Amino acid sequence: MSFALSNDVSIPRLGFGTWQIPDGEAAYEVVTEALRLGYRHIDTARAYGNEESVGRAVRDSGIAREEVFVTTKLPAEVKSHALAVEAFEGSSKALDLGWIDLYLIHAPWPWTEIGKDHRAGNIEVWKAMEGFYASGATRSIGVSNFNVKDLESLRSDTDVTPHANQIMWFVGNRQAETTEYCQAEGILVEGYSPLATGRILQNPEVQGMADRYGKTVAQLCIRYLLEHDVLPLPKSTTPSRIAENADVDWQLDAADVAYLDGLANTV
Ligand code: A2P
Numbered sequence: 001m002s003f004a005l006s007n008d009v010s011i012p013r014l015g016f017g018t019w020q021i022p023d024g025e026a027a028y029e030v031v032t033e034a035l036r037l038g039y040r041h042i043d044t045a046r047a048y049g050n051e052e053s054v055g056r057a058v059r060d061s062g063i064a065r066e067e068v069f070v071t072t073k074l075p076a077e078v079k080s081h082a083l084a085v086e087a088f089e090g091s092s093k094a095l096d097l098g099w100i101d102l103y104l105i106h107a108p109w110p111w112t113e114i115g116k117d118h119r120a121g122n123i124e125v126w127k128a129m130e131g132f133y134a135s136g137a138t139r140s141i142g143v144s145n146f147n148v149k150d151l152e153s154l155r156s157d158t159d160v161t162p163h164a165n166q167i168m169w170f171v172g173n174r175q176a177e178t179t180e181y182c183q184a185e186g187i188l189v190e191g192y193s194p195l196a197t198g199r200i201l202q203n204p205e206v207q208g209m210a211d212r213y214g215k216t217v218a219q220l221c222i223r224y225l226l227e228h229d230v231l232p233l234p235k236s237t238t239p240s241r242i243a244e245n246a247d248v249d250w251q252l253d254a255a256d257v258a259y260l261d262g263l264a265n266t267v
Helices: 025-036 051-060 082-096 119-137 148-156 176-184 197-200 204-213 215-226 240-246 252-262
Strands: 001-004 010-012 041-043 071-074 102-105 141-144 163-168 189-192 231-235
Touching: 025 041, 025 051, 025 240, 051 071, 051 082, 071 082, 082 119, 102 119, 102 163, 119 141, 141 148, 148 176, 163 176, 176 189, 197 204, 197 215, 197 231, 204 215, 204 252, 215 231, 215 240, 215 252
Parallel strands: 041 071, 071 102, 102 141, 141 163, 163 189, 189 231
Antiparallel strands: 001 010
16 A cells, blocks of 8 residues: 655655664664565664664665665755755665665754754755656655745745655654645645654553544544544654564544543653
8 A cells, every 4th residue: 555646656655764774783683574574664864873784784685676665864964955966875785785775865954953944945955856857866845844934935946845754753743734734735745753752651641532443542533634634754763563573454533532632742
């Protein structure tokens, strides 16, 4: 099962997140396991430092390259054309997969300057990314951590509408304004930290609902994103949980989705 990006590229509807998974054996083994368990969409970033291991695991998996969707990201602090080219070449080389499937601007501002206006820099790097996209070196391009204003200022001066926006998304934090804008404009919303980095797992209200479905809280929280057409990117280093998190072929009743929508302060 998959979503279609606005350029008709198909993207598997569940991705495996690799933030904070160290390069080397740890990342290699966990990505290998995720692929073995059926994941076909791996999300990494230059800033995670594990692209080399992610790429090696995909190459060694024996799965055809076209069947695995790989996302990586331009470091948040890169806001110039020349450094964007350098970073993209670095990622392409580290992954060594022939092409990248989705390339994202990691954030609208460097992590040390959250909220600061980098409009001109984002437009400059986006133009570089339009070039990577036009050349076929990446099959789609997008952004991450962009709000409506960030998206509007980027789009006012560039040609390609981002194919995706990856934002933090979980029960109690569904970023309604950004999500609605993106979905109206044909920008796929991807949700990272669907388990609130694990903090939601102790929530008694969500636990009670999960029990009714015979699912775990993690499974319910991941399925909740899909009910909103948001692509979940759960991450785990535990094989049994990696498998558990892939059980998304079921549905939440509309009344339960509405109830979850109304929850605030879940963590
Ligand atoms: P671990 O890697 O030890 O399995 P998020 O995707 O929201 O960022 O959450 C990731 C955190 O949630 C990690 O600490 C991960 O721990 C934990 N986690 C992931 N899947 C599950 C699960 N099915 N059950 C319990 N904890 C989980």
